[in-house]
Amino acid sequence: MLNRSNVGIFFDKTKGQLDTLFKEFSDKEDSSKYVIRKGSSKIFSNDALAEIIERESLNVNKTQIITVANQKGGVGKTSTVISQARNLSDLGYKVLVIDTDAQANTTRTLIGEKGEASLYDIIEGTKRASDLICEVRDRLWLIPANSDCSRIDMLLTDPTFTYNPASLIVDMVDGLEMDFVLVDTSPSFSSVNIASIASSDRVICPVPLAEWEIDGVEQVSKVVSSINARLKTDIKLDFLITMFAKNETTAYEQISKIKEIDGNLLNTLIPNASAFRKAQKSGMLENRGLAYKETLRLTKEIVVNCVGN
Numbered sequence: 021m022l023n024r025s026n027v028g029i030f031f032d033k034t035k036g037q038l039d040t041l042f043k044e045f046s047d048k049e050d051s052s053k054y055v056i057r058k059g060s061s062k063i064f065s066n067d068a069l070a071e072i073i074e075r076e077s078l079n080v081n082k083t084q085i086i087t088v089a090n091q092k093g094g095v096g097k098t099s100t101v102i103s104q105a106r107n108l109s110d111l112g113y114k115v116l117v118i119d120t121d122a123q124a125n126t127t128r129t130l131i132g133e134k135g136e137a138s139l140y141d142i143i144e145g146t147k148r149a150s151d152l153i154c155e156v157r158d159r160l161w162l163i164p165a166n167s168d169c170s171r172i173d174m175l176l177t178d179p180t181f182t183y184n185p186a187s188l189i190v191d192m193v194d195g196l197e198m199d200f201v202l203v204d205t206s207p208s209f210s211s212v213n214i215a216s217i218a219s220s221d222r223v224i225c226p227v228p229l230a231e232w233e234i235d236g237v238e239q240v241s242k243v244v245s246s247i248n249a250r251l252k253t254d255i256k257l258d259f260l261i262t263m264f265a266k267n268e269t270t271a272y273e274q275i276s277k278i279k280e281i282d283g284n285l286l287n288t289l290i291p292n293a294s295a296f297r298k299a300q301k302s303g304m305l306e307n308r309g310l311a312y313k314e315t316l317r318l319t320k321e322i323v324v325n326c327v328g329n
């Protein structure tokens with residue numbers, strides 16, 4: 021479900037076009053299936069959104085696996101996963117978040133506590149993903165993390181343990197019929213992070229301009245290139261500017277440097293906004309305000325990029 025003005029942002033509709041759309045659904049015989057009026061706000065239901073998504077050819081044909089990675093901490097990985105998971109599920113896409121980080125920040129934000137069981141148990145083979153996923157809200161599920169996740173690398177590097185990095189996540193989510201799988205990672209190039217990258221369609225690397233470190237970003241690019249070369253995969257890398265402040269004089273110079281690195285720079289600039297800090301405590305970003313609007317523009321870019329695949 022999405023309110024009228026947010027539908028306008030995502031589908032790039034003018035006020036007039038939104039009025040026409042809303043009227044079209046309101047005129048249907050079973051209109052309550054499509055549109056809801058709550059006081060002065062007009063809401064498009066999932067059925068209405070599914071129809072618009074179909075018309076705009078924004079359906080994804082197969083599960084899109086996206087790993088959010090940067091070997092630096094505090095760059096906005098978890099915030100990106102949480103805001104995109106929420107926005108995609110609001111639009112009616114089925115979304116699974118996999119938390120691989122033993123710190124379990126994503127898990128705590130989404131379900132208020134660490135997982136009792138976690139991704140560790142799935143990789144160890146004692147639990148299946150379908151037994152362990154928990155529903156966070158409508159169309160949004162989570163495979164939680166807990167401190168056991170710090171031992172996933174021990175499992176993966178054990179000589180008796182065989183696995184194919186390029187299919188670790190693919191096999192895990194097989195049969196779950198998700199539209200998007202978003203993998204949150206710890207700040208490192210651990211084996212589980214490399215395997216998540218290797219089994220992804222895309223990698224999003226958040227880059228905060230406030231704490232600029234071009235070397236780190238180059239490393240992410242090199243990791244993706246070398247996986248693509250070794251495993252003959254075609255994993256796409258997107259850089260995402262986070263914590264963007266217009267008044268920072270060097271910001272545009274820094275952006276032009278990112279453009280020189282192998283990978284695609286996303287157009288959306290996620291602003292530096294206190295709303296993100298609040299969101300990690302309260303569980304979700306408010307669905308209004310500048311920060312939220314930019315996350316919705318980012319959702320559009322991600323969907324368009326995935327539809328092209």
Ligand SMILES: Nc1ncnc2c1ncn2[C@@H]1O[C@H](COP(=O)(O)OP(=O)(O)O)[C@@H](O)[C@H]1O
Nearest residue numbers: 093094095096097098099263291292293296297
């Ligand atoms: N765009 C932003 N503007 C301001 N603060 C942000 C933004 N994105 C994230 N933060 C805050 O910065 C801190 C680190 O973000 P987080 O998403 O947890 O990064 P990571 O997962 O890479 O460690 C958190 O306190 C978060 O609320």
Ligand SMILES: [Mg+2]
Nearest residue numbers: 097098121125
């Ligand atoms: Mg994090």
